[in-house]
Amino acid sequence: MSPITHALLGWLVASGSPALSRRERGLITFAGVAPDLDGLGAIPQWLTACSRHPVYWGSDFHHVLGHNLAFAVAVSLVVWTLAARRRDLAAALAFASFQLHIVCDLAGSRGGDGYPWPIDYLYPFTDGAMLTWSGQWALDAWPNFAIIATALGGCLWIAWRRGDSPVELVSARANQALVETLRARFPRAQAASGSS
DSSP states (O other), X not given: XXXXXXXXXXXXXXXXXXXXXXXXXXXXXXXXXXXXXGGGGHHHHHHTTTSSSOOOHHHHHTTTSSSSHHHHHHHHHHHHHHOSSXXXXXXXXXXXXXXXXXXXXXXXXXXXXXXXXXXXXXXTTOSSOEEXXXXXXXXXXXHHHHHHHHHHHHHHHHHHXXXXXXXXXXXXXXXXXXXXXXXXXXXXXXXXXXXX
């Protein structure tokens, strides 16, 4: 799945507890995207593709270095260290957000060539413990679009309802503008109490 989908899903996991700060929600969202840091190897691979000595870091390391239990624990410990108020909760939700990324990749990351991306979940402790699913759908298949549409809808609903959105991770003012726009377009029902 795309990093945007993983970010939206990570933010939704973080939004499961209104007690978390904006910073903690950001850390949990990052944990949902963090496995794809191993995909950055695609940049040098692309840059050296026509050279005499190409590197294959994208092909060799994506779904290996970042998509495993050891990295999940490391990311969760970083979140625990950087969280301000609710460290244990933030770390637990970061771990859950990370695992959701793995499940989503197992479900919908098959390449255009039909190759199902396996995940070496126990790397570096053991080789060959690959996770894969025979029903894995392609990156551009309709279920991925349905998932991102549903995640976006959930984020917009939370923004309308609670006043928080993934936009808060970039700008508090832009988040407020989005919330005000949503509430102006879809007014919230007035409380029935006090009116007879």
